[in-house]
Amino acid sequence: MSQKSLIGKTVLVVEDDPKIRQLLNIYLTKEGYEVTEAVDGLEAKEKIEALDPCILILDLMLPKISGEELSRWVREDLKSMMPIIMLTAKVSEKDRIQGFKLGADDYVVKPFSPAELMVRIEAVLRRTASRCGKLSFTGFTIKPAKGEAWINGKQLELTHFEFKLLHTFMQHPNQVLSREQILMSIYEKNEKSVSDRTIDVHIKHLREKIKEKTPKDYIQTVRGMGYKFVAL
Template identity: 35%
Template sequence: MQDTNEIPRILIVEDDADINRLLCRILKKSGYCPEQAFSGTEARLLLGTGSYDLIILDLMLPGMTGEELLDNIRKEQNLSMPVLILSAKGSLEDRVGLLLEGADDYLTKPFEPEEVAARVCALLRRCGRTRQDGAAGKETQAYTVRNLTVYPEARQVMVKGREIPLTGHEFDILLLLIRNPDKVYSRENLYEQVWKGGYYGEDNTVNVHVSNIRKKLAKADPDEEYIQTVWGIGFKLKHSRPQTCLLHKEAM
């Protein structure tokens, strides 16, 4: 049985009970040890009595706001663990301000459970804390084409060394394409494999998601095109050289 001391401890600071419970389920499913706080004041007390590897922090909290708690964490308690802001406030000013004040990442509500898990995984990896599997290390497969690398297990996408946030369905589409770079996927194929349901030919869902992936990749790498439209059929990965399949050793 795994020692719980080896499992990253994550403090969820969220006053909405339903969202707090959902985050707790997401983290437990991902192999982490979550603890719950429902106010900024409660979170401050917990931080004073225990250690955590990461904090998921809402902003609009009773007792002490998320902004005040972040300031307390960084300046008064001098704690350095990653802080992921999870808030309905989504303006550029809010995001930039919190990142400058000491937050490590910012995700707006509503959120995709898969993206929360991926962001947490990425933040823990950066600070050297990952889930322990009872071995010195493990092999993690990564698919690389030009400046794009996709990590299936971590559900992480990197372009030129920069992490690109994708929703769960966007990630699944890109993973299908990069795993089979010479295969053309029809919209029906993609819908059935990603959404696990029947495709009736009139839904524009696949087109919208592919368009969103293209925009996010183009923003990070404007000189490259990674998804090719095959007119009358669907989509495929656009690659000028054979796909590279790498194995990375991750220290645990």
């Protein structure tokens, strides 16, 4: 599995068993996913609304709000097509059919193999790639379709080109990008006559706006080569 292909893949694990949460966190982090957790259905609702994860690993037997209710809320109230993998001790054919009717993309019975679950997650994400409308990495979250960006939960007020710059950098973490590569990525064909100086100005303004929210320097200048978005 390519680490690069997982950039932005935020997994919400909703499970009341701390041992299972810890096990999944270890495996998912090792595979390159960004992991957040919820211990009950109510906390899960809050995190889904706040974080908009790319996939939900959902135990069905949860305190406060059941996994079934949560799944129904995601599909019917939120109208979200967020991929859902149900993780449960319910083993009957009737339970599995009900899970799929509630909108599950996969159904995994406990006890399970963590390695097999990783493969299932990858397969579900491949099938549902178009559903994940955001990119999250190293504290940043952006929604390309909406043109919205945040750093550590604080919204960044970016111009159109600043947003496209950030999007380009987040798609190529720890890679040196030349000004020509950046230009090709963010400008339309009829705008290719812009100068390197214009790119530098946009990057300067983007850096300033990021530094208003955090002291870390995420965009570094590589002398004679271009710029690099550093995953700190």
